[in-house]
Amino acid sequence: MTKKTYYDPQSGLSLIELLVSLAIFSFGILSMAQLQTYALKTTALNLQTKQAIQLSQQIAESITANPAALILNSYEVDVLTTPLSTPCSPTCTASQHALNSLSNWKHDIITVLPGGEGSIQKSGNIYNILITWPQAGQSTNNNCSTALTLAKKHCFSYPVSVL
Numbered sequence: 001m002t003k004k005t006y007y008d009p010q011s012g013l014s015l016i017e018l019l020v021s022l023a024i025f026s027f028g029i030l031s032m033a034q035l036q037t038y039a040l041k042t043t044a045l046n047l048q049t050k051q052a053i054q055l056s057q058q059i060a061e062s063i064t065a066n067p068a069a070l071i072l073n074s075y076e077v078d079v080l081t082t083p084l085s086t087p088c089s090p091t092c093t094a095s096q097h098a099l100n101s102l103s104n105w106k107h108d109i110i111t112v113l114p115g116g117e118g119s120i121q122k123s124g125n126i127y128n129i130l131i132t133w134p135q136a137g138q139s140t141n142n143n144c145s146t147a148l149t150l151a152k153k154h155c156f157s158y159p160v161s162v163l
């Protein structure tokens with residue numbers, strides 16, 4: 001006796017089912033790759049923002065620790081000006097200390113945030129510290145001007161009140 005084998009037409013994988021599953025799998029992989037890229041960009045921006053905050057706090061501590069220089073407005077500096085460091089012997093005056101602090105601060109901004117810029121403006125007894133840096137993509141707005149947002153620059157603004 002011979003046994004006849006019948007094949008069920010519903011068994012196995014058809015070409016259409018294979019292509020649909022491949023398309024779903026590809027869409028999932030591409031979505032995960034895009035999510036990974038976004039996560040890396042966000043992490044880099046968060047690191048740069050953290051560094052800008054630390055630089056702002058560094059100069060704010062220098063401002064509050066040198067009250068004699070506040071009378072002379074020695075801590076006001078615009079974006080284009082980079083004060084030169086002055087050697088002190090044997091001790092620094094309040095103005096020399098302010099110039100050295102600003103010089104080191106501007107150097108640190110350029111080193112830590114490539115293309116970064118810093119400025120300090122005084123209004124009454126409040127010093128507004130502003131650090132900006134270029135970044136591809138969307139700009140964030142942390143109490144910064146509309147011009148910086150349109151120029152696609154990230155910024156961090158830090159007001160310091162000196163009593």
